[in-house]
Amino acid sequence: xxxxxxxxxxxxxxxxxxxxxxxxxxxxxxxxxxxxxxxxxxxxxxxxxxxxxxxxxxxxxxxxxxxxxxxxxxxxxxxxxxxxxxxxxxxxxxxxxxxxxxxxxxxxxxxxxxxxxxxxxxxxxxxxxxxxxxxxxxxxxxxxxxxxxxxxxxxxxxxx
Numbered sequence: 001x002x003x004x005x006x007x008x009x010x011x012x013x014x015x016x017x018x019x020x021x022x023x024x025x026x027x028x029x030x031x032x033x034x035x036x037x038x039x040x041x042x043x044x045x046x047x048x049x050x051x052x053x054x055x056x057x058x059x060x061x062x063x064x065x066x067x068x069x070x071x072x073x074x075x076x077x078x079x080x081x082x083x084x085x086x087x088x089x090x091x092x093x094x095x096x097x098x099x100x101x102x103x104x105x106x107x108x109x110x111x112x113x114x115x116x117x118x119x120x121x122x123x124x125x126x127x128x129x130x131x132x133x134x135x136x137x138x139x140x141x142x143x144x145x146x147x148x149x150x151x152x153x154x155x156x157x158x159x160x
Contacts, residue, residue: 001061004092012133013088016099018107019125020081026117031076040113041074044083044106048072051105052087052098059101065091067098072106081110084129096131 022030029035037043049070056064069088074081085102087095107123114121130140 001063002093004063007092007135009090009092010133011088011090012094012131013086014094014096014099014131015087015129016085016096016103017125017127017129018083018103018123019077020083020107020110021122021124022080022114023118023120024079026114026121027076027080029117030081030114035113036116037113040110041076041081043113044074044081044109045072047109048074048083048085048102048106052085052102055098055101059097062097063091063093065089065093065095065098067095070098070102072102074106074110081107083107083110094131094134094136096128099131100126100128 030040033039049072051058052070052072053067056062067087067089069086071086073084075084083103083106085099085106087098087102089095089098104123104126107126111121111123128139128141130138132138
């Protein structure tokens with residue numbers, strides 16, 4: 001584990017995202033609460049909150065943090081369930097992993113709750129959206145597509 005003893009305690013936040021792709025038939029069942037296991041959105045919300053609180057048990061080198069707020073929002077969309085998380089703490093290290101673990105656990109829970117209806121459900125787009133605070137400063141994910149020049153540049157340098 002990295003030594004954070006000398007780091008200042010600062011207010012830190014992180015937001016993460018995941019997407020659970022599913023068929024229209026499964027989405028209809030989720031919307032109508034006709035799922036054999038119950039409401040996957042509410043169970044996913046609780047699972048995400050619980051997972052964020054236990055991140056240091058999931059990820060071996062993460063510090064246990066005194067989290068002050070955890071928010072997990074699963075929302076039914078056109079072709080799946082979007083999961084947005086936000087985690088806050090005043091600590092010596094960031095809460096990015098807590099936000100990501102919350103999103104991952106919520107997505108896995110949606111899968112678990114709906115797998116009886118369709119096992120081809122896919123979890124995608126797990127990523128950090130934003131983080132604030134700390135020595136490294138703020139970060140916000142660029143939501144656009146990669147710049148073609150950058151992608152081409154990467155390919156050229158990889159061929160050398």
